Amino acid sequence: MPIYLDNNATTLPDPRVVEKMLPFLTTHYGNAASATHFYGWEARDAVEEAREKLAGLLNADAKEMVFTSGATESINLALKGVMEQFSGKGSHLVICSTEHKAVLDTAKHLESSGKAVSIVPVNEQGIIDLVKLESAFRPDTVMAAVMLANNETGVIHPVNEIANITRKHGALFFCDATQAAGKIPIDVNILGIDLLACSAHKMYGPKGIGALYINKKSAASKLIAQMDGGGHERGFRSGTLNVPAIAAFGEAAEISRKEMDVDRQRISQLRDALEQKLTGSGNAYINGHPKIRMYNVTNISFPGLEPQRFMMALSKHIAVSSGSACTSVVQEPSYVLKAMGLNDERARNAFRFSLGRFTTEEEVYTAGDVVLQTLSRFRS
Ligand SMILES: Cc1ncc(COP(=O)(O)O)c(C=O)c1O
Structure with a gap:
């Protein structure tokens, strides 16, 4: 899976x-x-x-x-x-x-x-x-x-x-x-x-x-x-x-009330690690305020891709969400990202990675590798 x-x-x-x-x-x-x-x-x-x-x-x-x-x-x-x-x-x-x-x-x-x-x-x-x-x-x-x-x-x-x-x-x-x-x-x-x-x-x-x-x-x-x-x-x-x-x-x-602090600490570390890995080599942009945001999500744009094909390649290995509301005919860039003033290219090439209580360190590590490998394949 x-x-x-x-x-x-x-x-x-x-x-x-x-x-x-x-x-x-x-x-x-x-x-x-x-x-x-x-x-x-x-x-x-x-x-x-x-x-x-x-x-x-x-x-x-x-x-x-x-x-x-x-x-x-x-x-x-x-x-x-x-x-x-x-x-x-x-x-x-x-x-x-x-x-x-x-x-x-x-x-x-x-x-x-x-x-x-x-x-x-x-x-x-x-x-x-x-x-x-x-x-x-x-x-x-x-x-x-x-x-x-x-x-x-x-x-x-x-x-x-x-x-x-x-x-x-x-x-x-x-x-x-x-x-x-x-x-x-x-x-x-x-x-x-x-x-x-x-x-x-x-x-x-x-x-x-x-x-x-x-x-x-x-x-x-x-x-x-x-x-x-x-x-x-x-x-x-x-x-x-x-x-x-x-x-x-x-x-x-x-359960959420009791375990909120534990979840927060663990998940934020995983999110930060994933984000650093995905943005570390450049040509990737975090969308939204880098600090004033939920600790479990990162929304990243990878310019220069064909987002639909990239998503298809990713979806064999990881389940993430794209920055586009995709209807069967047209692929509209996310209205949220557009409302923030992002251009079409950056809004279309945005991907949302959202982690949760059951996300493991190993999964984050593997997912990071998959994204980086797929990126370099697409960019070359
Ligand atoms: C911010 C926000 N509001 C409302 C909803 C709708 O929630 P529900 O699926 O319970 O109808 C969602 C679900 O994605 C959401 O993220």
């Missing part, structure tokens, strides 16, 4: 997480909403235990966590729910140019239904321009949405400052923390966040389960649900709860 260096796309579920999940797929199969019997109570207890653990990761209150099907749904619920809540009072949303598509496309949807959206640019290192952010606010701005860590470059935005600016203008602050939650410490209270999205499969949990943190003291706590039905999750998100995935998510959050 190729060496897996695409942990920003998804992570291997931790075996401890899988073990936690399994009973809820076999003997403990109750519906968490069944209030009249043991099976339901058992499922409900598992959900509430997971909610506590996830809240613990963010220093939130368990009552502030709403389970969803993933970060995409959490983002849709936050943005559409709040903009709907405030319709009549305000209609303007501020976002950042390098947000994940889940934010960009939700904003587009809101725009097509009559809301106004301002997109704030980033600098050449991928960090949001705070001066432009400040000037983007209008009297009718309802909310600002800025991610914590970028999925392509790992660049970390100054969320605390963004939250302060947002509050100063009387707006709510939504943060997409999908790539940061479980990897770096997050305290929603210290950071001043009203709403936050996260996802289990980026922190060694299963796919298809995520959460939205809704600050109970914030006006956002009255957002309009986007899924109507049985009134689950205190009415914020109807639909039978995915108990196995939720139990697993809780476990993944707790």
Whole structure:
């Protein structure tokens, strides 16, 4: 099997997480909403235990966590729910140019239904321009949405400052923390966040389960649900709860909270070693701020290649992600890298190497060799 260096796309579920999940797929199969019997109570207890653990990761209150099907749904619920809540009072949303598509496309949807959206640019290192952010606010701005860590470059935005600016203008602050939650410490209270999205499969949990943190003291706590039905999750998100995935998510959050420092130390050393090896001989450029970024990812451009063929050659040995959103017909350079002002050539020739809890030293060593050998073959 190729060496897996695409942990920003998804992570291997931790075996401890899988073990936690399994009973809820076999003997403990109750519906968490069944209030009249043991099976339901058992499922409900598992959900509430997971909610506590996830809240613990963010220093939130368990009552502030709403389970969803993933970060995409959490983002849709936050943005559409709040903009709907405030319709009549305000209609303007501020976002950042390098947000994940889940934010960009939700904003587009809101725009097509009559809301106004301002997109704030980033600098050449991928960090949001705070001066432009400040000037983007209008009297009718309802909310600002800025991610914590970028999925392509790992660049970390100054969320605390963004939250302060947002509050100063009387707006709510939504943060997409999908790539940061479980990897770096997050305290929603210290950071001043009203709403936050996260996802289990980026922190060694299963796919298809995520959460939205809704600050109970914030006006956002009255957002309009986007899924109507049985009134689950205190009415914020109807639909039978995915108990196995939720139990697993809780476990993944707790393990990440406890092992964050160990993971960070080990993975950052491996990332730095890989990065040095790949950039050491020159003609390779790191994209994004070299320091203010996640410790598990490096986004590197290797100019002078045919990126598609290079990726094909690499993919026999290692699993990485390209800087291009590749549709079947055209290969578009990454909009994130373009928004940072990179030229087409550099954006097209960008590759994202993202490491995780299960990446070994040997894998990093071998992957580095493979990339260097493939590079010299392509360049000669
Ligand atoms: C920054 C960011 N936001 C949102 C998402 C969407 O998450 P999910 O797969 O849970 O819907 C991702 C996934 O790649 C992401 O990296």
